[in-house]
Amino acid sequence: MKVILLQDVKNYGKKDQIVEVSDGYARNYLIPKKLAIVATKNDLSHLGVKLKKEQEKIDSQKREVEDLKTKIEANILNFGLKVKDNKSFGSISLSQICDRLKKEYAIDVDKRKFEKHDNLTDIGLHYLKIKLDFKIIATLKVQVEGIK
Structure with missing residues (x-):
């Protein structure tokens, strides 16, 4: 099952990454503890927009430092x-x-x-x-x- 991590999960990935985990691990551990959500098309598009905004912010800060x-x-x-x-x-x-x-x-x-x-x-x-x-x-x- 593909999930989007909401927090860093040891041995799986960092926040906002899309990872493939077993169905039982996702349903019984990650999702109930709010460590991840199921990667649907809607959530993937929201994640893409969020990552794009964060990258623009980083680019803006880098220009200011330059x-x-x-x-x-x-x-x-x-x-x-x-x-x-x-x-x-x-x-x-x-x-x-x-x-x-x-x-x-x-x-x-x-x-x-x-x-x-x-x-x-x-x-x-x-x-x-x-x-x-x-x-x-x-x-x-x-x-x-x-x-x-």
């Missing part, structure tokens, strides 16, 4: 560090970088999404990788300049 990536990569953050005798004093933390991103460009990124969690202490151009959703990685440019 837009965020291009927005992050288009900007350069500038910071200043005190320098005396070619030695820098202080550092720039990830929370400072996140605050500046939010303040200047209205980009809200959690500091835990950065690949390396080290503070920036060197002068020059730094490339920081940010892990976004859907395994998309954006590269943020941070320019650190010396201030006397």
Whole structure:
């Protein structure tokens, strides 16, 4: 008997999958416990519409993340560090970088999404990788300049 799973069922499948199970297992266990329903034409068409809507939602979210990536990569953050005798004093933390991103460009990124969690202490151009959703990685440019 073909059934549509309403919840994940161990050894059979995940939610919204169509699986073939024995008639007794479906009638005596899956259907009474509301783990599955019989796969009729009407239910199959409803499932198709539901899966299509979910896929459109995922595609929309992925486009938003791609837009965020291009927005992050288009900007350069500038910071200043005190320098005396070619030695820098202080550092720039990830929370400072996140605050500046939010303040200047209205980009809200959690500091835990950065690949390396080290503070920036060197002068020059730094490339920081940010892990976004859907395994998309954006590269943020941070320019650190010396201030006397």
